[in-house]
Amino acid sequence: MKPWLDSYPSDVPHTVDVDAYDSVLGLFRDAIAKFPDHVAIECFGASLTFRELDNESDALAHALQSRYGVAKGDRIAVMLPNIFAYPIALLAVLKTGAVQVNVNPLYTPRELEHQLNDSGAETILVYSGSAPSLAAIRHQTSITRVITVNPGDGTALSIPGSDIPEDLGDYTPLANLLAEHAGKRPQAVPLAGDDVLFLQYTGGTTGPSKGATLSHRNLIANTLQFRSFIPAANEPGAEVVVLALPMYHIFGLMIFVAYAAIGSKAILIPNPRDMDAYLAAIKDAGFSVIGGVNTLYAGMTKHPLFKQVDLSRYKVAFGGGSKIFPSTSEAWKAHTGAHIVEGFGLSETAPILTLNLMGQDRFSGTVGYPVPSTDVKVVDDNEQEVPIGTPGELCASGPQVMRGYWNRIQETEAAFTRDGYFKTGDVAVMHPDGQFEIVDRKKDMILVSGFNVYPNEIEAVAAELPEVAEAACIGIPDEKTGERIRLFVAPVAGADVDEEALISHCRQSLASYKVPKEVTVLEELPKSNVGKILRKDLRDL
Template sequence: MNDDAPWIEQYPPGVTATVDVNRYASVPALMEESFALHESACAYLGMGTKLSFGELGRLSRDLGAWLQTQGLQRGDRVALMMPNVLAYPVATAAVLRAGFVVVNVNPLYTPRELEHQLRDSGSCAIVILENFAATLQQVIDRVPVKLVVVATMGDLQPLWKRTLVNHVVRRDKKLVPPWKLPGFIPFSRALREGRQAALLPVDLGPSDLAVLQYTGGTTGVSKGAMLLHGTIIANLLTSEAWMQPGLKRRNITGQLTIVCALPLYHVFAFITCGLLGLRTGACNLLIANPRDLTKTIETLKPHRLHIFPGVNTLFNGLLQQPTFRTLYFSELVITNGGGTAVQEVVASRWLQATGCPIVEGYGLTETCSGVTCNPTDMVAFTGTVGLPLPNVAIRLIDEQGRSVPTGAAGEIAIKGPQVMAGYWQRPDETAQAMTHDGYLKTGDIGTMDERGFIRIVDRKKDMILVSGFNVFPTEIEGVVSSHPGVLECAAVGVPDEKTGEAVKLFVVRKDPALAERQLAAFCAEQLTAYKRPKVIVFKDELPKSNVGKILRRELRERA
């Protein structure tokens, strides 16, 4: 047994300790191979309309060529602010093929959050769904964005459906608030004009920046993890190798399908669904609004489901629906659980309903999604996050950076080609996140048994995990503290049946008349829904250390 990497002995047959991650110079090189190999096969399916690999190649070529005619320079950042609609993968491929950098943006961001990300990334262009254009309108004069491309829910649908969908979205459901962005370009027009231009080849290499994927920070400042072309290729090829044993669990008929209910702007879905689907020739079944569980089930019902990435909240919600068991699970071979801990009771019910165990894994934005996972051919839920994947080295370290004994708790530290190049324009924070020998310090506490299986026992002390999304108390406290009626505050995470954890806010009032509903309304203006406090408690004082630091730990224990 390898004492430094005991997990290798536990790998399923056929999975090797290392994977050649140098087979492609860039993500576009990998994409273009898939466009040719699977030309007529479905790459993405949105609202019942299929987008083939060949069509994705042609449309992304057109949009990429158009972007190149707009004065953008190699390496410029282009923000994408959309839910899971067909325009998203087209825009992603276009930006990368044209030599630019993708900046994934949560479409539910408030103006304050959007402004920070656009300014920090220096994004000079954005492709945005019209439903969220009103948010951009509020900050457009304060951000570096000069080129605005606006897509609609009906884009890339057949003409009759495009007209119907846009009418329903705009008129019936009133999901598009009034907006005004002078000089914007419709997505359809950019595609049309791009057909007349040539996509100029760009010599991209593994060390070129491909994606800025934003994450929260312990300081509360959202930071851009720099994911290089080589970083993403490494994760895709390693993930592809790891999934092979699971694909043999049952006979698969027809094309491989991936349920893409997680949002593509999140690193989990961006890599594990969107790009891994392209790599493997699979069809991604796009779910634009997974909160509508009834509609989600209706969307999935006509299809044979093969791979189902998700978070505990999604699995649990679907299991509560009476119609869930009517889905076609006879060929479901891999269910990926990530983002937050999968509860054992949920895993048990999922296995009973689908016949496919949940394979739990672990990763971060900074590691380009997953770096550990349970074997995909396992037959039972383990309660661990599995083994380090090929090419990944993991150490558990103490406060001094020394490796802890087997079975002892320590901070998880990760090294490998999947690890980010650093935080965008934050060299000091990058240095703080790394050990002297090049391991990324995650801040997550875990144990590793003698076989190499890792169990998460704690997380970054103050981080709150809501439906798989990181919420950092410092950001919430900074927003709430700006309210004139607030003297001081502290945010902590508390258990929640639906979201895993929820935000609980403790407030000392400056204005005795400040009411809970007023503060809740203020938070709704400033924070994305999952970051908003679910419970607000007013107190006369908050517990503090002898140097005046608010003791969140004590508040958590009381809560």
């Protein structure tokens, strides 16, 4: 039963050919051949054409192979914001046949150490501003080769980066590698759809973060699914895309790949939190496509400069990562004439599972229809499908769904139903026309500005303080970030908890979006009869 197929427009196919390309490199090769002189990347007022992007990535790929001995299947960590070096690195990794480990450049040393060791990465491209975090833990990881990156690397721009700490150890600046290997081509590596392309790390409620293993076929499938579902905003060689979403996040990464594959220009935004600089960068760009989370769109519509942004070529805004509020979409429509097109997906699904259609007169409040070649169902705790309109766990299958978690057999088995559907952990209902609405999260995950935050990690950090006996955190609604983190603690008998000191401690070990904004001290936290802390009871306090 797939009622959503009856709601598809006549120009949207029910399935896509996931074997149309052998690899994601094939998608890029196609765009480079068709649009060599089109601008591929724009940032800091400079640009790279597809031909130039190809040449720069050739140089880096040659360096990785000839100087560092990188071979097919090796893991390469990429710890970069949205700057020129990111797409250069991505294309270079593709050409070597290696596996890209996407790393948040805001990670603390503790978070970075786990991801590097879990992935087994031996090579890392690291933004100069993130080098101190790497320096603090490098010798506890498998990293043997470090390439440092400054904002203008890959172009003629000379933009200074941060000072590299002396205790980082041996490293090579990316600019040096690009200069030394300019004009050289890497050795060709055979690629296939089943080859692993990305390790996209996602947290877990019962343990450390896990690497979702995404293949070339996963990304090819999602690119073609997206392209076929939104044909009006996928005109080859004509789209201009604003990439305010970080490319180390699966949402931003997928948008870049999908639009680069059709020869689009991507405007990279290194820091969308600087709203003045961000809007100045896109004001005269004549962009047609943008992706973002609720926080981004709300901030844009409330900023006075947004009224000056050129919307003459605007087509669509995609929303995901966190729930789009109706008020935000209404404000967006008042400026642009169209609602935000909301979708749903996860790191494990590369990411798009469902998406609304363009051109809707009203904001649906749903996450839309399953994209082509995707099956979605809602099940009860016994994995039996529930009737339409009945809440249950949303489960999905399709060529965009990961093969499993990196080196985690048990977690992989637990993530799928007996008949092979991925369990998203989200509670949803299916509407009669096949649209899906997310009701709640089955897990205790918290969404802060589109980033997954998992309570156990924060609680473990809080409990490191000797005066803290118990800790539990929940997400509470926040107009700016979707949710903010409220931490509850109970002190050790006879001790006092300094709330500011606790937050400061968390800030040292957690990325900024994971740091609690509020701390409540209780004499004792509510527990079940077996001693399990009851987060649901904390929500009533």
